[in-house]
Amino acid sequence: MTALAGLLLLQVGGWVATPPRPTVGDTIWLEREIPVPAGWQVRAGKLEAREDVEPLGDPAVLRSRAGWVVRYGLAVWTPGSHTLTLPPLWRIGPDGRTDSSAGGGASVVVASVLPDTLKAPDPRGPLGPLRLERRNAGPPLVAALASIGLLAAGVAARRRAPRRVPPAPPVPLEREVPDARWLAAGEPRAVATRATWRLRATLARAVPGAHHALDTHECLGVVERARPGAPVGELRDVLEQLDRVAFATSQGTDVAALAARARRLARELAP
DSSP: OOGGGSOOOOEETTEEEESSSOBTTOEEEEEEEEEOOTTOEEEEOOOOOOSSEEEOSSOEEEEOSSEEEEEEEEEEOSOEEEEEEOOOEEEEOTTSOEEEEOOOEEEEEEBOSSOTTOSSOOOOOOOOOOOOOOOOSHHHHHHHHHHHHHHHHHHHHHOOOOOOOOOOOOOOOOOOOOHHHHHHTTOHHHHHHHHHHHHHHHHHHHSTTSOTTSOHHHHHHHHHHHOTTSOHHHHHHHHHHHHHHHTTOOOSOOHHHHHHHHHHHHHHHOO
16 A cells, blocks of 8 residues: 555644544544533534545534534545535524534545555456356255155054954943842832832833923823823822832832832833
């Protein structure tokens, strides 16, 4: 880099440029001290961008002993001497009075970052599109097919056939507990409930309309209409007495005899 690449430190109209030897793209600071009376303030205008000069943010206004220091940061993108016209400066008094003055101008010389051997470098045009190398699509295709085949083989190897479950062995039915045993254990209600359920189930099979959701009176009414020759009176007597025993509203009843009558009627009415 030659000596002409340096920045000429100039002070034009009070502006001082630093650093002393910038190159293209370096940050350059322009500073100027504005003396004002006590209580006055300074406001700086915004530096406008140019094609070869770009401001780096808003100006800074800093306090100094004599007044205020205005500082601009900028970057220059072309080498050589550049003259900048700074925006106007405003002085604002404590009582609201304002005064403006021209910002003046500043000159800077910026060096190039290119070597001295290139006096007038010519930019090269864009490169043409790169030609992609032709590749054989066979190996990737074979690899993909082999991967699919291995995956299918692995899935088939891990797949298990449905396991045959042997049928459950028949469970022997327990013999029905005799009524005498329940009565000996002091459970006449269990005997009455079983006899009622057996007789009502027989009626429901013989007459589908006499299902378990009906009470005794409704059930017998359906049986009487469906089968006029059925012993409805005896059925009513047996079922009502069994209900009283099941609900513990009757004492001294021969539950064993009632259960026997219920079994006989169930055999007679069985379809």
